[in-house]
Amino acid sequence: MADEVVLLDFWPSMFGLRVRIALAEKGVKYEFKEEDLRNKSPLLLQTNPIYKKIPVLIHNGKPVCESAIIVQYIDEVWKDKAPLLPSDPYERAQARFWVDFIDKKIYEASRKVWTTKGEEQEAGKKEFIETLKTLEGQLGDKPYFVGEKFGFVDLCFIPFYCWFYSYETFGKFSIEAECPKLIAWAKRCVQKETVSNALPDEKKVFGFVSELRKVFGVE
């Protein structure tokens, strides 16, 4: 039986992008269903009743939620091609630790850069740069975060790269000036077709973020 794979997603989502890149790495064909997040589909509400959030991967009718969990699921199901998590247990734990750090710390700080103003924004920007520097410290002089190949941590963080232009423009700072090694890493990652084909244009993301700022009353 051929696999039936459906992805409920929303085009600029860094979490949805993780799943799109993972599926591309594995060469899995799937149906992409764009969600209108102001008018969520019955399918989204039914497949993710707890959080009602994208992305949801529906594999042969069974839903998997939460992007980092979906990526691990994809890696375990389609295990013969392009392994994403390292095989060594210690490296796997390190990879999970840094993905968790991205989700808990970097994502939360990144939001403050474009959803707030004044002092709150300055504090958010400071926090965001600090968390990026921490992540860059883990990268060091290695080509990728854990191991020698593009893997779980790279895949889970590279989607943020298409948001960098928005963070920099609204936050009035340069990520490259703060974290040059992180930008060199990102440029290395987008040389991969699975990544460059997935990431939307940074100006298109900027247009989306600008609209959202109006909705949130930041502008």
Add this chain to the structure above:
Amino acid sequence: MADEVVLLDFWPSMFGLRVRIALAEKGVKYEFKEEDLRNKSPLLLQTNPIYKKIPVLIHNGKPVCESAIIVQYIDEVWKDKAPLLPSDPYERAQARFWVDFIDKKIYEASRKVWTTKGEEQEAGKKEFIETLKTLEGQLGDKPYFVGEKFGFVDLCFIPFYCWFYSYETFGKFSIEAECPKLIAWAKRCVQKETVSNALPDEKKVFGFVSELRKVFGVE
């Protein structure tokens, strides 16, 4: 070479307890190092520089942080005995989803029950009971959360059981009245020696929580 396993921990921690139960399930001998959280050891600061939190598992000199990640690490390293995560990728994803739910939702709500007063506490209590009911809904009439055996979700939630008496006393409610199936599940879990030997007495936890409430200025 024999494994050298050290656990930096603090006795009432539900996160530390997860690791203690996992090591007991696997029959791994280890050195338990109690941390004074008001005066953290240089070893803790050095092995968990990001969060500076217990538990930290140090295996042959290499530290692993974050309890759910540590438990997965233990399951992968000592894989021949007492598997904790299911072998099926879909069940593994489900197990990870519910552990993440416990960490993100239940833990946060549980804290509000004993660290706040008045309306804030009432709201926290309502939220805590709702999240418990959601978790109980996932349990349904099964003996354990995912699969037929005591596993990852059970192990990650059962440490909360020794805090139930404190939640109930400070929140003035009965978890058994709200979630009878959850209590039946907990009683099933504590029949396991690996669990009952690990969990501290609920009255001792209550004494600790009472002291902490004074420190936090709740009482």
